[in-house]
Each structure stands twice: as structure tokens, then as C-alpha cells.
Amino acid sequence: MRPSPLSGFPEFLPAQRIVELHVIETVRETFELHGFASIETRAAEPLEQLLRKGEIDKEVYVLRRLQAEQEETPGQSTLGLHYDLTVPFARYVLENAGKLEFPFRRYQIQKAWRGERPQEGRFREFTQADIDVVGRDELPFHHDVEIARVMAEALSRLPVPPLRLQVNNRKLIEGFYRGIGAPDPFAVMRVIDKLDKVPADVAAKMLVDEAGLSDAQVGQCLALAEIRTPDTSFAERVRALGVRDELLDVGLAELEAVIAGCLVAVSERLTVEADLRIARGLDYYTGTVFETRMSGFEGIGSICSGGRYDSLASDGRVTYPGVGISLGISRMLVPLLARGRLSASRSVPSAVLVALPSEADRVRCDEIAQELRRRGIPTEVASSAAKYGRQIRYAERRGIPFVWFPGAGEVRDIRTGDQVPADPGTWTPPAGDLRPQIEENL
């Protein structure tokens, strides 16, 4: 009789949700400190809008009204659930272009849906946190640096295993491939994008078969893909490969600027590196590209990706270039929570449980609670006037650290047993106990 979970639709218990809320609040706070405005877009888009990007049409969930009178009103679009936050954002920008100020800097934290086969790190429903800057007709390059730095700052504040933000630049690799005489630089990118998944000798063969490279060219491409530096020294190593191309030079300068601009956010929690094998093969990026790995969880793939689009959107007359990055909150958190690597010190917001001597005391207990709440202390009153031992266990099971005894006018820290006289108009818990604490477990 008990309902069972739906595969690919992760849900959290209350203490796990506290961890997720903490992560969402942290990234939101960072985005807002940098002046990014929040928007939300509707969950559904016309199907033709969703399919424009190609490649992923089989992953879209289509909506149908259960008892639509006729199959669908002719002329009305079929709707599908969005599978990312970029396509709806591009549509929002076009729809509201006259009412927005450009460059428009927004964040968007919402769910998305993909009707794919569930597997670790891939879900049918998942939460993403995106930031993008979009310009009208033009968007200065320094916004690439800004996007990288804002997300790096947000990531460095998260209570998760060490993260590695990997940056590359399409102009750099396209220029390089062109410089060595590759007949189809994009075919090279698509193979390089698979270096994580296939052995080097297989990739080498694919570069010959699919991208038409000579053995010498293959060697150059694989040498480029091996360059990975935590600073701007990659540029020197690329130049040492002896390839000359104008676009390559632009790409090198851009990647140097992004890496240099992120160094302020580097910490034990976050490494930033130039990684010249990052290509993001199927996406239409035109400059900077990002991916992010989480230490010990490399198998789930990139948890935070994005890059620069020369044309995020266009209405035929005006083109809107953009740069953005998307943090996969679910992809990052679900495995950590499932393995107990992250938890919260309690399952409720309450810092205090007001014990109830008898049901007749409820009004008085409510007043004590209300006095504490007025001063910002989350408080609940016991649900029943059970023996105090049971009321204390009620608090313990939820992780509530303090129990208030109205008769004695005392408050007890139930973790230590310390009990002191207290006035609801002045008593304050230690700052660390006001909100649930996020705990990292190894």
C-alpha cells in the first residue's frame, strides 16, 4: 500500500532539504551581491521552440490536457516542459526585449525536466541555478570574466567536496585546429569532447577517420588536449607547440583573462584551471567554455557548465549575444545526500521547543514562544502535555537543541544537560544554534 519513489524524480527528506535550501540560499546571495536579478520562466514552452536546438528531442516531456475536447485546438502550439533554463531565457529576452535594460544580468533557479533513462547524475526532474549576461547587438568580453568569477565565488562557498572549474576557449582550439590545417575544426572538437570517455588511441583513430587528420595533426591535437594549468602558464605551453593563427591568439588572450580573473576565488574548496580538452562538443558556444568536476564524483560528469554564445537569441533584426553558466544543484547534491556526505544538524527550523506542563498552560506557552519568535528565534510548542521525558525525546528526535520549561522559567541545552534560568524577552541561543548547521561527513 505504500507508494514507491519514481525513478529519476529525486525527493528529499526534511533534513536533506535543509541542505539543499542552504546551497540555494548561498548561491542566490552571491548572485545578488553581484547585482544579478532573479527571474523565473514558465515550465512549458511551445514544442517547436524546444526542438530548435536539435539533438535532444527525444528527451522532451510533452504536455496534453487529460480530457481536451478535441485532440488539440488547431493553431495552438503543443507544449513541452523545458529541459534547461537557457532556451526559456532566450525566449524571455526576445519577448520582453523592450522592457529590459541591457546588458541584462539575471539568475534563475528552477527545475527542468528530461524524459531520459535515469542513471546516476542524470534525472528526469532536476534543479539548476543559472547566471547569464546578455547584451543587445554586443556584449563586451569582460562579462565572460565576470560570469566565471561570480560562479567561482558561489562554488567556493558551498559545503561540498573540492571542485575544479575547468575553462577553455573555442576560439583558442578552433584557431589551433585551423592553424594545423584541420579540414573541419568542429569535427575535431566533437572527438576531443569524448577524450574523457574513450582511450587516447581510439580518439586518435577517430581523429583520422572522422575529422580527416594526418598522424602529425593528431599528435598536435592530443598534445594541445593534454595542457592543463592552474594559472595562465598554459599560454606559453600552447605557443611552444608552434602553431600560428589569429583566432588562436584571440582565444589565448581571452582564456588568460578568465583564468586570471578567477584566481581571487581559488581556495581549498575550489581550483580554477585552464583545461584545453574541454570542448562541449554539442553546444553552440563561440568563445569561453566551462565545465566543473567534483572530487570523488568525477563519474557524474560536469556539475556546472556553460560558455559564451555570440547569438543567444535573435529576432531577425537584433541579435543578443550572451555568456552564462549553469550549476546542476540536483546533480551535485543528490549523490552527496544519498551517501550521507552532507547532512543538517536538525530536521526542523526550530531552535527551541517550549515544553507544555499541561494543556491548560498552552496559552502561556504560546506567549513564551511568540516572544522568542519576535526576536527571530524559531520556536515550537510541544504538541501534547506528555511527561517531560517524552517531550525532551520529541526535541531530540528532531535535533532541536533547546527545551524551555515554563514552570521553572529555565531553558535546557539537551545536548549537554546544562539548564539555566532564562527570560523569553532576553534569552538568545548561541549564534551557531539559531539555524540548523550543515554538516560535512567523510
Next chain:
Amino acid sequence: MRPSPLSGFPEFLPAQRIVELHVIETVRETFELHGFASIETRAAEPLEQLLRKGEIDKEVYVLRRLQAEQEETPGQSTLGLHYDLTVPFARYVLENAGKLEFPFRRYQIQKAWRGERPQEGRFREFTQADIDVVGRDELPFHHDVEIARVMAEALSRLPVPPLRLQVNNRKLIEGFYRGIGAPDPFAVMRVIDKLDKVPADVAAKMLVDEAGLSDAQVGQCLALAEIRTPDTSFAERVRALGVRDELLDVGLAELEAVIAGCLVAVSERLTVEADLRIARGLDYYTGTVFETRMSGFEGIGSICSGGRYDSLASDGRVTYPGVGISLGISRMLVPLLARGRLSASRSVPSAVLVALPSEADRVRCDEIAQELRRRGIPTEVASSAAKYGRQIRYAERRGIPFVWFPGAGEVRDIRTGDQVPADPGTWTPPAGDLRPQIEENL
């Protein structure tokens, strides 16, 4: 070429979204101060779960994978989007019963979807904020008072036109109808529920035709429905009608307790009243029932409704009674925002724009911004080194109150023109300017 809005799927511009975020933050803060834990449930439920409640099957959006290999894997449920947060919450409670602590007090702020014909106050996609308390096998009545009081407190803090929280009790009216000898008390409720929409003489005829009442009984029922008091004096007026019934007495006592318990939250913004015509005809409530009207917007119906269920969920062995209330955030805000009744003082979080003397100064300007952000002041740096006049207009168009001039080491309040020397390590804007202000316009 410009995409057009989808009817029934409201979206907000950035400044409107700031208003919505403020409302969500306010109710969330209130719920957490009272110890309610956040949960989110997946957007999709098996269709048979969604249809169990009956009556609204034609409003469900069904999901279909665009290119499912075969129509649907046999044995796999068809999924639909949830149309409220109560059905998924009941499922969540059953699914996780062994891992939850009861009474379980949760809030849930999420979107829901209904495939209905859009009209004012009715949307195909909308945001709700629900609180519920659910017990295992039993749930003390005082939680009805708690739910009413917590929501009343949240409502009283919202920057919206005056609200009227209307409370009634199914036991009271069922007992009364039984006490006058009505053959089918629920048929009476269904008619009384329509008193808002049909004239009294039509309702009287329906009570005769559909509920089998005599003219005298009709008179009694309409007299009861006319009682509406901002305090507990309703009880005396009901007793003056001379009807005697045990269930009526229980209902009167419960309604008195709820009304008395809410009086602390009453303010200019919020009236609480006993309104004996509130029946919520189609829902399966068994005691307390709530509705809420917004002054000047009565036509959109109740913006906050709920009540007591003796069986919110059941797995056959254990029954979970609950009491809850649901605030229709979209229903409340969309008309206010559309009419300009609510707005935000700016469209971005930024309190400060750091002006850019020349592109070469960007690093220094970024450092000033970072220093301000470190102290919690949302700040952005100008996108281009245009003339200062243009940079100031950039701030003006977004409503950013302060512009920082790095050369002079001064900050200007661009609303007044006041400009003072300032140090990014110590300068702080007035508290009222740190976040966008919510403005009520009449």
C-alpha cells in the same frame, strides 16, 4: 518574430519578481519561525494518484515522452503534473512515514498546473504556499488554531490590500443542518457554498429542490449563513436560532477557539472573522474550513483556503489526519502586479553602481565593488567606460540609488545629487536602500 505570452502561464519582469520574492521570503520566514520544515515534492505523480480525488480530472496535464520507443512501457504509470500541493504531500507522508517525526509540520512553496481555460485569478501554472500539520492516527485540535494563527501572521505581514480570513467549521454547519432535520446535510452544504454566486431566492429554491428542505428549514439555513462576526459573538447568535445538536456544540467550541486564537494577528491589513456561509462544498474537510478575500479583488475568489481532514492519507492500517491552508501566491499577486498596485524601487539587487573611468580601471573598480560586497552591499561595475552622464542614466534606468566615482573617491545618491567622499571599506548605504523597497501604489 517576437514570441508572445502563453495564456494562463504568467511571467514577471525583474522588478515584479522582486515583489514576488519578497512575498515568498516573508511567508517562509514566518513559517520557519513557527518551526515548519520545508519540503518539495516532484512535479509529477502517477495519474491514478491524481485522479483519486475526483471532480477535476479534466484539469490534469498528462506527460508523454516525445519519442517514447513504444507507447508506454506496460506496468509503468502514466504521469501527470500535480494540480495542488496536498495530493503530493499526502503521498510523500505515506512514502516516508517511517522516516518522518509526527506530528509532522511542513511548508511547501511550489508551482502547480491545471489544464483549465484561463480566466482572471485562474492560471494554468501558479505558485502556492502551503502549510500543513499531519499526525499519525490522531492530531490534537489545537493544531487547527496553530495553522490559522501562523497563516494569519504571515498574511498580516504582506504588502497587499486588506485581507479577510474567513473561518467556519463543518461540524458546526453539519450539526446545525442535522439539528433542523435536513435529510442530507451535505446537499445543503453544496448549495450554501454557492451563495456567493447565486441570488438568495435561487439558493432557497435549490435548498428545496436539491436538498429536500421545507420552507422553514430553508429559512433557518439562510439565517445561519448570514452570521458573520469579527469575534466569537457568532456563537451566541447561532444559539439564538434555537437548534440543538451535539455535533453543532463541538463545532461551535472549535470555531470559537480558532477565532480567539487568531485575534493576535489582526491588524489594519488583516481581519479574521467567523463566516458561517463558508462551506468549501467539493473538498473533503471534516472540521475547520478557511477562505480568504482580498479587498477590492473579491472577484478572483479565495486567495487562501484550507481546513481539517480527518484522513489526509491512509495506507489501510494507519490513518493520517491533517489540517492545512494554502496561499495562492499567483492568484494574489498577478492582478496586483498587472494593475501596478505593487512595484519594487528597482529592477536589480544592486545598491551601488561603480562607475568606470576607463577600461584600464576595471581591476580597480572590481576591487572597490568586491570590498562593498564583502560587507553585504550588492554592487555592480559599469559595463562600459561611457561618459559619466550615460553611466548615471544606466543606474537611473535600473533604479540603483548610488553611483561610486573611483577617481574622486566619492559616492553620489543620484536621487538627490548629494555626493560625499567615501571609503569602500567603511561606507554603508542607509538600511532602507540596501535592498529594493516594495512600494504599494493606490
